[in-house]
Amino acid sequence: xxxxxxxxxxxxxxGAIVDTTTxxxxxxxxxxxxxxxxxxxxxxxxxxxxxxxxNWKGExxxxxxxxxxxxxxxxxxxLHPDWxxxxxxxxxxxxTGLEFTVINDxxxxxxxxxxxGAGKGKDGLVAVITLGTGIGSxxxxxxxxxxxxxxxxxxxxxxxxxxxxxxxxxxxxxLSYTKWGKRxxxxxxxIELILSPDLFIIxxxxxxxxxxxxxxxxxxxxxIPAENKNEAGIIGAAVGAFDEVK
Ligand code: BGC
Numbered sequence: 001x002x003x004x005x006x007x008x009x010x011x012x013x014x015g016a017i018v019d020t021t022t023x024x025x026x027x028x029x030x031x032x033x034x035x036x037x038x039x040x041x042x043x044x045x046x047x048x049x050x051x052x053x054x055n056w057k058g059e060x061x062x063x064x065x066x067x068x069x070x071x072x073x074x075x076x077x078x079l080h081p082d083w084x085x086x087x088x089x090x091x092x093x094x095x096t097g098l099e100f101t102v103i104n105d106x107x108x109x110x111x112x113x114x115x116x117g118a119g120k121g122k123d124g125l126v127a128v129i130t131l132g133t134g135i136g137s138x139x140x141x142x143x144x145x146x147x148x149x150x151x152x153x154x155x156x157x158x159x160x161x162x163x164x165x166x167x168x169x170x171x172x173x174x175l176s177y178t179k180w181g182k183r184x185x186x187x188x189x190x191i192e193l194i195l196s197p198d199l200f201i202i203x204x205x206x207x208x209x210x211x212x213x214x215x216x217x218x219x220x221x222x223x224i225p226a227e228n229k230n231e232a233g234i235i236g237a238a239v240g241a242f243d244e245v246k
Pocket of ligand 1: 064065066067068077078104105106107130132133134135136137150152162
């Protein structure tokens with residue numbers, strides 16, 4: 001099935017038409033910057049522009065960067081506090097006239113990895129951790145998504161861990177990869193203690209740079225980079241929508 005996948009992130013909103021059987025992008029990606037402030041109405045306008053760019057009339061799947069339950073935002077996350085309580089799927093439907101399935105962005109990226117990437121065929125408990133503006137998580141048990149986990153919000157010194165170890169913090173504090181890797185080591189040790197997963201997959205922009213920090217991560221669980229890289233959010237959003245409509 002062909003579905004328009006849209007990855008809504010803290011810095012950019014990008015889309016492409018996806019073949020949900022193969023996980024291939026059938027078009028070039030189209031990206032627009034996330035409006036700032038990222039108010040609901042403003043973000044919805046950009047989503048509309050993406051739909052128009054593809055002249056799309058079918059199903060749409062979107063990955064959304066806040067805690068979510070059944071398409072409703074539980075907080076504004078890294079976007080804007082006004083998102084709290086907004087039924088994102090209904091907002092996008094009312095603006096575009098199309099059916100939307102909205103899932104958490106890290107759940108979307110994890111779906112793509114489990115279907116078509118580094119997690120394909122992996123049983124047991126797999127934790128996909130995305131390192132970007134925030135830290136997101138997608139948990140799978142024997143190939144089935146356990147939705148809406150928020151492992152970036154486990155606390156460290158009274159703050160969400162993502163405020164200490166996200167890729168955006170590395171950039172903001174100009175940390176070397178070694179220093180950042182040491183922070184990530186604390187993070188992964190903590191998550192390992194809580195979950196005892198069988199496998200960690202690192203997603204988000206940082207998956208491309210894993211060679212630069214992997215030596216600092218000293219845990220017993222196997223840890224590997226995602227394969228779909230930047231496209232995972234788009235592919236997984238489409239797959240998430242396909243799971244809804246099939
Ligand atoms: C949000 C998550 C999201 C992650 C990555 C966190 O701040 O709480 O829902 O998956 O950022 O965007």
